Amino acid sequence: MAYKPTTIEELWAIKGFTPNDSQRDAILHIDGPLFLTAGPGSGKTRVLLWRTLNLIVFHNIKPEDIFLSTFTEKASLQLKDGLRTLLGIVTNVTGKPFDISKMSIGTVHSICQSLITDRRFSEGGARKNAPILMDTLSQYFKIYNKHFWAELWTAGGFADDEIAQNAITKYLQGREINSRHLAVTACIALFNRFSEENLDPKTIKTSDVVLKSLLKMYEYYLNSLQLNSYTKQVDFSLLQLEAYTAIQNFANSGNVFKHIIIDEYQDTNAIQEKLYFALSSGSKNICVVGDDDQALYRFRGATVENLVEFEDRCLTNIGKKPKRIDLDINYRSRKKIVDLYTHFIEQTNWENPKKLGTHFRVNDKIIKAHSSDVEPSVIVSTRDKAENVYKEVAQLVFDLKRTGKIKDYNQCAFLFPYLKGSTRVTGFSDAFEELGIPVYAPRARSFVQVDEAKAIFGLMLKIFDRPHYGNTSSQNLIQFRNWMIECMSYADDLMKEDNLLKEYVTDKKAEIKVALEDYNLLLNLINKKKWDRKEPFKISMIRDFAETPKLSIKAKKNLTNSYFKTVVELKEKDNKSYSIDYIINRTTSLDWTILDLFYQLNGFRHFRDMYLLAEDGTDEGPICNLGLLSQYLSRFMDEYGTLLTASFLSEEKFVRTFFASYIYALQRLGESEYEDADDPFPKGRVPFLTIHQSKGLEFPVVVLGAVFKREQAADQKEIIVRSILNKEGEPLDKISHFDNMRMFYVALSRAQNLLVLPQYTHGSAATEIFKNIFSNYPLHKIPDFDLNKVPEAALVKEDLGKSYSYTSDYLLYSKCPRNYMIFRKYGFVPSRSQTMFFGSLVHQTIEDLHHLLINQRNKTTA
Known part of the structure; x- marks a missing residue:
């Protein structure tokens, strides 16, 4: 018969965890609001996990009745893995399974997405339509778009783009610069702050002329997000506002969750505070944990006062003052380090002169x-x-x-x-x-400047060619043009060292040339026939298309294969025919994507050696950079689609979109000093x-x-x-x-x-x-x-535990350990052709290299 623990202390003993008095009090606190001040290295994540386990296992709180939010995706994943691991221990000794798939656990943005469509927040349990979420890059591209930007500054009452850009940059950044990029990024930051403060631009009265214009622009931006009567777009800031609105419109929203738990509370903003108090207004069970001394995100609208004044704000909003517990023991650092940083923070006067006895810092903390x-x-x-x-x-x-x-x-x-x-x-x-010691600093300069990026983009520029600007006085464009030329020169050097790579680039250029020639031949055909490209494609047109003089063998096969004919015939019978334009694009598209091209290039010697360095633990830096590159390329495909059609490739449309717009924007956006990307430490x-x-x-x-x-x-x-x-x-x-x-x-x-x-x-x-x-x-x-x-550094261990999936971890690893290393450890984004990458290209070439080395070793020892 399985042993069944009756107390949480028995589980602590199984896990080898001995909480201090404050940690114990925090974990066992069940009813009413709780305020946890958590100094550096105080084990706050462990406390949150054990407290959540205590609620689920020993107080019969269903996981779906718990709201557990943290600040970053990485911290969110750590919480999910840790909770699954701890609950797994309970399952092992009791046989009772626990399912947290319906639990609201993650970043506030991810939880807000689910709240909007959660039936529990609507009368009658009806599911609402989910808004289309724009990430940071999508929001930038929407506003930076030349046509939309013109609509936006026109709505603000500016006479032209130069006047608008000079006025906006001077007003928001203190320097008058005629730069669309700087004006756009400044507007985005302001719009996001307006959204986080739940400001209605129509109700704000001001005599400030520029602010009036900016409020009109913000109003226009908000209106542009309503795509139709059913669908709307939201950015990250508006997503929170959308969730708060959904909660406000449902009378019983304060009782949906029995416990609200928020990590990193010092990084919350105004709309998040409203959201959390609204959700806990019924149960009164809100637990916040944070450290005001580690509040770093004011630039994103975070309001440290949310934490510093939490006790008073809690009393005002839900009618109860929280119990305060200080997690004040640092388990991370040696004593002299703790002494130094506590001495440092106390060198500033944090007193609030306007309110006697109050401070701009949580008072009486002793770490x-x-x-x-x-x-x-x-x-x-x-x-x-x-x-x-x-x-x-x-x-x-x-x-x-x-x-x-x-x-x-x-x-x-x-x-x-x-x-x-x-x-x-x-x-x-x-x-x-x-x-001779390498460093890893991909964000010390624009990421496109790292060697791996220059190599990949250089080879892509050799394949697709670069966009041409003509004469320009823009220093940014001149620098970008010089960067492209530098990348192409880098690629030339790589091809001199590797004839196979040179042949590959030549073959890819030839494929593009053939696709463009086919495209022009088919355009000439429809012009000659006086067909409208938007009209339906009929089965009778196949012969005209396929017999076009000089059309490539590949295009003819695309047009004459039996499957294609069957589909066209069925579509025509159902009166749902493809357009002629669609058929031209299908016939002249490449059979690889930009991400496929990336992985194919990775099979050549220059990049293959980087995988070997990572695999034997010598140097993981290059492969980490390649992983980041795959993420950027995948993001481009999400934004602009996956197909590389001849239409897209013609007249520099693709190279202008990919290089002159997307990569150029990444270079410009990379100027921010604030980074919270989950970069590895190779x-x-x-x-x-x-x-x-x-x-x-x-x-x-x-x-x-x-x-x-x-x-x-x-x-x-x-x-x-x-x-x-x-x-x-x-x-x-x-x-x-x-x-x-x-x-x-x-x-x-x-x-x-x-x-x-x-x-x-x-x-x-x-x-x-x-x-x-x-x-x-x-x-x-x-x-x-x-x-x-100095003590010897210990190897990093999974202190909180990590859960593994049979399909995503075990099966992937058993199929190919190298595959697992690339995608799970280094964050590569798989393409639709990843099987080709590992099955027949990189995997095979690395295996060939291994066999070559073994043979050489055998000859040496024979």
């Missing part, structure tokens, strides 16, 4: 280290000119690897306030290059990350590459929203300082074993607080530091 190791774990470089600091720190990393303190270079992360255009990033990169390379990217992560060794970020004036969006809503918040003149403090706090708290700070003598050396720390805080310098004081 303690679980570690009792009092050996030095925070060190600084020698105070010197930048070039010498870079070399000294790089040598330290080399020595850490040489002495076994880190097993791989990817266990030492370099964190920067921003990557693009940073002289610190360039300096450290050069210092590592001198030592073996064999030192990762360079923005501090924003590092949030939620931890590394055995952390080097803070820069200890200075200039404080800026308050963002214009914040000023606009406050003036419209007449709402208070952190003082406008303090916002930049507070945000910088929180950003550096996040960086300082990522380190487990060793934290390294640079001391520069020139340029933007350090903020005043870092200068004071360097002068007055007891720190060891690198030359005086004994590496033996």
